[in-house]
Amino acid sequence: MTTRLAVEGATVTYRQPGRGVLTAVDGVDLEVGAGEVVGLVGESGCGKSTLARAVCGLEPLAGGRILLDGEPIGRLGLRSRPERLRRIQMVFQNPYASLNPRRRVGAQIEDGRRVSAGEAPSVVELLESVGLEASAASRYPHEFSGGQRQRVAIARAMAAGPELLIGDEPIASLDASLQARVAALMRRVALERGASLLFISHDLAVVRVIADRIAVMQAGRIVEQGPAEQVWADPQHPYTRRLLAAIPIADGLGRLPVV
Amino acid sequence: MSGLEIRGLALELGGRRILDGVDVDVPAGQVTGLAGESGSGKTMTGLAVLGLQPAGARRSGTIAYDDGKVRVPNLLDLRPGAMNRLRGRRIAMVFQDPTASLQPMLSIGTQLTDHMRRHLGLSRAAARTRAAELLERVRVPSPEAALRRYPHQFSGGQLQRVAIAIAIACDPEVLIADEPTTALDVTVQAGVLRLLRELTDDLGLAVLLVTHDLGVMSAVADTVAVMRDGRVVEHGSRYQVIREPRTAYARELVESLPRTPPPGTGEGSA
Numbered sequence: 001m002t003t004r005l006a007v008e009g010a011t012v013t014y015r016q017p018g019r020g021v022l023t024a025v026d027g028v029d030l031e032v033g034a035g036e037v038v039g040l041v042g043e044s045g046c047g048k049s050t051l052a053r054a055v056c057g058l059e060p061l062a063g064g065r066i067l068l069d070g071e072p073i074g075r076l077g078l079r080s081r082p083e084r085l086r087r088i089q090m091v092f093q094n095p096y097a098s099l100n101p102r103r104r105v106g107a108q109i110e111d112g113r114r115v116s117a118g119e120a121p122s123v124v125e126l127l128e129s130v131g132l133e134a135s136a137a138s139r140y141p142h143e144f145s146g147g148q149r150q151r152v153a154i155a156r157a158m159a160a161g162p163e164l165l166i167g168d169e170p171i172a173s174l175d176a177s178l179q180a181r182v183a184a185l186m187r188r189v190a191l192e193r194g195a196s197l198l199f200i201s202h203d204l205a206v207v208r209v210i211a212d213r214i215a216v217m218q219a220g221r222i223v224e225q226g227p228a229e230q231v232w233a234d235p236q237h238p239y240t241r242r243l244l245a246a247i248p249i250a251d252g253l254g255r256l257p258v259v
Numbered sequence: 260m261s262g263l264e265i266r267g268l269a270l271e272l273g274g275r276r277i278l279d280g281v282d283v284d285v286p287a288g289q290v291t292g293l294a295g296e297s298g299s300g301k302t303m304t305g306l307a308v309l310g311l312q313p314a315g316a317r318r319s320g321t322i323a324y325d326d327g328k329v330r331v332p333n334l335l336d337l338r339p340g341a342m343n344r345l346r347g348r349r350i351a352m353v354f355q356d357p358t359a360s361l362q363p364m365l366s367i368g369t370q371l372t373d374h375m376r377r378h379l380g381l382s383r384a385a386a387r388t389r390a391a392e393l394l395e396r397v398r399v400p401s402p403e404a405a406l407r408r409y410p411h412q413f414s415g416g417q418l419q420r421v422a423i424a425i426a427i428a429c430d431p432e433v434l435i436a437d438e439p440t441t442a443l444d445v446t447v448q449a450g451v452l453r454l455l456r457e458l459t460d461d462l463g464l465a466v467l468l469v470t471h472d473l474g475v476m477s478a479v480a481d482t483v484a485v486m487r488d489g490r491v492v493e494h495g496s497r498y499q500v501i502r503e504p505r506t507a508y509a510r511e512l513v514e515s516l517p518r519t520p521p522p523g524t525g526e527g528s529a
Contacts, residue, residue, distance in 0.1 A: 043444040043445075043446065043447075044414065044415060044444055045414070172442075178297065202444050202445070203445075204445065205474075242446060243445060243446065246445040246446040246448065246449040247445050247474065248448075248449075248452070248472070248474035248475050248477060248478040249474055249477065249478075250473035250474045250476070250477045250501055250513070250516055251477055251501070251502075252477050252497050252498040252499075252500070252501035252502040253477065253498070254477065254478065254479070254480075254481075254497055254498075255477075255478060256449070256452060256453050256456060256478050256479065257445070257448070257449040257452065257478055258449060259446065259449045259450045259453060
């Protein structure tokens with residue numbers, strides 16, 4: 001498998017007034033192959049969202065580098081990027097904030113199509129691929145439920161024809177019973193269009209179902225990575241074991257998960 | 260019976276029947292789980308008990324409340340003033356998202372003492388002292404300092420502990436918890452579940468736990484009621500509902516769980 005995204009020793013630091021420097025991402029190495037789904041899990045504050053932002057060029061790197069198809073990704077500034085680096089798209093956590101409330105859904109998906117380098121699928125096709133009707137294009141974001149809005153955000157990201165789709169906790173703000181469904185949808189849509197997917201979530205149980213490989217992050221470092229089934233069944237790092245032990249199992253025995 | 264007895268609870272909103280005759284008991288000292296998919300009416304059942312249903316909704320049926328001292332044959336017949344005296348005092352609620360259920364502009368101290376002063380008639384100082392004890396009870400670190408802080412200065416897990424402290428502040432008999440751990444990390448969730456169980460056992464609370472997560476249900480609930488289309492389709496012991504479901508729908512719900520081998524065991528199948 002060819003490597004699509006390579007993160008090599010990436011470090012991101014924040015300067016906190018009066019409290020020194022916080023290293024949010026600390027020398028992370030991570031690879032995402034072409035057509036591969038990698039799940040990045042960790043608890044809140046472990047730096048997984050910062051890493052996602054760095055991959056998009058939204059955070060400057062303090063060290064290391066990030067390559068897309070072998071080319072380094074610089075920080076996103078006011079200038080538009082060379083076309084070959086535009087092939088990363090992101091789906092954010094909160095579709096209530098990431099969609100423009102004053103523009104029709106169709107127009108927002110059209111924005112995505114405009115930056116697409118190749119032949120972009122039509123708005124209707126995109127909506128259909130995420131399970132929405134063609135009539136959705138003429139509606140505004142507030143007319144949709146949370147799950148539908150996130151589907152719109154996924155359609156918009158896919159409109160740009162990305163080679164790498166990043167989901168930053170894309171299911172965290174959704175109604176609980178929808179989470180697994182939207183996660184599976186993201187995997188299907190990305191792979192159908194030949195994109196790789198970096199799926200970030202704190203929910204190991206969902207990630208396990210959709211990811212080929214899982215990377216576990218703790219305090220800015222990746223402590224374990226491997227095939228999804230292996231990480232689930234035979235975790236090596238104590239932190240991964242702790243995460244797994246905390247997941248309540250539906251066995252009807254009334255066992256409280258270990259803290 | 261001490262606790263809540265819900266019989267034939269129905270709720271109509273804009274001509275649609277959201278709840279269609281819910282029957283469920285929430286006895287003291289037990290966690291009663293309410294499971295079901297989104298839209299099945301489980302959250303609405305919790306809200307309807309406290310009279311927090313959306314404006315324009317019409318409720319019918321009976322919700323009997325009894326704690327040995329106070330007996331209300333039907334909460335639905337109470338006037339607003341009488342319901343206000345019960346809500347937060349005898350029946351309390353914890354919501355899914357503590358960042359939304361707490362007021363961002365008021366300190367934790369204010370939000371934790373306000374209802375104690377009103378319901379229990381405590382002085383400012385007494386309420387403050389009790390607030391610090393409560394934070395200690397739910398294991399929020401350095402309670403005195405925490406009282407002076409604001410919601411944004413806490414992590415999600417700590418905030419949910421604060422929300423639970425607020426709910427149990429007036430020694431309620433009934434606690435309604437609507438997806439209390441869904442917004443939390445698993446390790447934090449484990450702590451909050453333990454806390455819920457502990458409070459149920461120590462304080463003899465009657466807990467109505469609304470969650471879609473059968474794993475959570477299996478960990479803390481004593482009995483599980485499965486809801487569908489505004490009705491309880493099955494209600495039994497935790498073990499029976501999860502391991503030997505009687506109705507087709509409950510079986511479907513259990514079988515729709517990803518075939519998850521227990522993590523970290525290396526076992527091939529569960």
